Amino acid sequence: MPRGQFISLEGLEGVGKTTNRLYIESLLVQASIEVVVSREPGGTDLGESLRELLLHGRAGMLAQTELLLMAASRSEHIDKVIEPALSQGRWVLSDRFTDASFAYQGGGRELGANVVAQLHSLIKADLQPDLTLLLDMPIEAGMARAASRGKLDRIESEELAFFERARTAYLQRAADDPRRVKVIDAGQTLEQVQQAVSEALQPLLAKA
Ligand code: T5A
DSSP states (O other): OOOOOEEEEEESTTSSHHHHHHHHHHHHHHTTOOEEEEESSOSSHHHHHHHHHHHHSOSOOOHHHHHHHHHHHHHHHIIIIIHHHHHTTOEEEEEOOHHHHIIIIIIITOOOHHHHHHHHTTSOTTOOOSEEEEEEOOHHHHHHHHHTTSSOOTTTTSOHHHHHHHHHHHHHHHHHOTTTEEEEETTSOHHHHHHHHHHHHHHHHHHO
């Protein structure tokens, strides 16, 4: 059985990952592709408990603790959800993956890309998505969208400079691997964003 394809969605707060995840799922279902939809942090029972701590725990968590907990969630997610699905020929659509740690902990928390890469060498560092859609837009506009949904969580409450560093790190990841990471202007109308998302998916869909 051919291995499934792995797609990740990335971007800062409020850029429309959830909205576009649902759209991509509908495109895959229309194409009769069996897809496992998941998220990070989360995706497993333990990962969802870690997500609760990471997003709604008390303030004052050390940057390195945050990175380790993200990686712990990812390790469980890879072994228990992503790898089994891909090897059974199913596709995986994950709301965030490793690029988020490079952006938020490497960039935002200033731990640096080397530390993030070193830690990931302990988990399955060679597993990369076949396609990553990086939804990008000015930070303030994304935060306004996120804020319109209600109270901000622990990470969403960070200062603007944190998100500026995270955005720079995300765009660096895209520049370093343009074949895998496609940057989509998330500040357009939803219809335009979905058109761009659909176009970016075509090469993968053509292989299905
Ligand atoms: N994290 C995660 C790390 O620090 N390191 C890591 O390694 C990992 C894996 C996870 C947090 O953890 C951090 C990053 C995050 O801070 P999350 O699950 O990504 O959190 O956060 P969510 O709250 O689920 O998602 P976001 O806040 O990022 O929002 P979304 O899902 O990007 O945006 P969405 O789809 O809910 O849209 C927001 C609003 O905008 C509207 C939608 O209708 C909605 O109301 N909208 C648009 N409006 C106008 N035009 C468009 N084109 C629109 N698209 C969406």
